[in-house]
Amino acid sequence: MGLVDRVKSIFKAKANSILNELEDPEEALELSLEELREQLNKINKSLIEVTTVKKRLESNLSDIRDKIRLAQEQADLSIASHREDLAQAALAKKMDLTEQEERISKELKQLEEKIKMITANKEKLERYIYDLQNKKEELIAMNRAADAQIMVKEAIAGVSSDILNINQRIARAQEKIKEKNNKVAAMDELIEINALDVLDETDPIQEELDKIQREEKIKQELEQLKKKKGV
Numbered sequence: 001m002g003l004v005d006r007v008k009s010i011f012k013a014k015a016n017s018i019l020n021e022l023e024d025p026e027e028a029l030e031l032s033l034e035e036l037r038e039q040l041n042k043i044n045k046s047l048i049e050v051t052t053v054k055k056r057l058e059s060n061l062s063d064i065r066d067k068i069r070l071a072q073e074q075a076d077l078s079i080a081s082h083r084e085d086l087a088q089a090a091l092a093k094k095m096d097l098t099e100q101e102e103r104i105s106k107e108l109k110q111l112e113e114k115i116k117m118i119t120a121n122k123e124k125l126e127r128y129i130y131d132l133q134n135k136k137e138e139l140i141a142m143n144r145a146a147d148a149q150i151m152v153k154e155a156i157a158g159v160s161s162d163i164l165n166i167n168q169r170i171a172r173a174q175e176k177i178k179e180k181n182n183k184v185a186a187m188d189e190l191i192e193i194n195a196l197d198v199l200d201e202t203d204p205i206q207e208e209l210d211k212i213q214r215e216e217k218i219k220q221e222l223e224q225l226k227k228k229k230g231v
Contacts, residue, residue, distance in 0.1 A: 025139070025140075025143045026140050029132075029139060029140065030136075033129065033133060033136065036128070036132070037129065039125065040122065040125050040126065040129065043118060043121065043122045043125065044122065047115065047118050047119065047122060050111060050114055050115055050118065053111060054108060054115065057104050057108050058108065060104055061101060061105065061108065064097050064100050064101050067093075067097050068097045068098060068101065071090045071093045071094035071097060072090075074086070074090035074093075075090035075091045075094065078090055
């Protein structure tokens with residue numbers, strides 16, 4: 001095999017591979033049925049055409065046979081009338097007509113064989129279309145069941161593009177939820193810190209009361225110290 005042939009074979013193999021991947025089984029079945037029905041229509045048209053030719057030849061053959069009988073009658077009449085020359089002409093005409101009869105009969109026989117062959121092929125194709133039509137629903141059901149199994153297995157394995165998109169969406173949702181929870185935790189921490197700061201702050205009223213108590217305590221200690229010193 002030459003280089004060009006090898007390149008053609010490679011391109012043909014790749015083209016077939018791409019076609020197999022793109023071709024939908026259900027559409028392929030329906031397309032096949034349509035093409036088969038078209039072939040059946042062509043066979044029916046061919047059968048009609050051949051049968052029409054056969055009928056025309058049969059009509060011609062019938063006319064020729066009538067002419068042969070007439071030529072024979074003319075020959076008989078000529079002999080009876082002692083006209084040998086006319087009898088000879090009538091027999092010559094009869095011979096020509098007989099040759100035509102044989103030729104047409106032969107053509108008719110061939111046409112009948114063709115009609116039988118076309119009819120047999122037509123019946124085979126009709127049965128095949130009928131069987132394929134009945135089989136189509138079963139094949140479609142099997143194809144859809146296989147698609148469902150593939151979807152389940154892809155979902156389990158997480159390998160299909162749809163499942164990958166779903167998994168990515170779930171991952172993004174989980175990340176957002178995680179971020180929100182982290183934000184809530186941070187806010188709780190900040191609130192807790194602020195609460196502690198609030199508790200550490202001195203209340204102005206309490207501060208004033210503490211000051212009064214302190215001064216009162218100092219005053220009491222001062223009075224006690226004066227009494228003790230006798231001042």
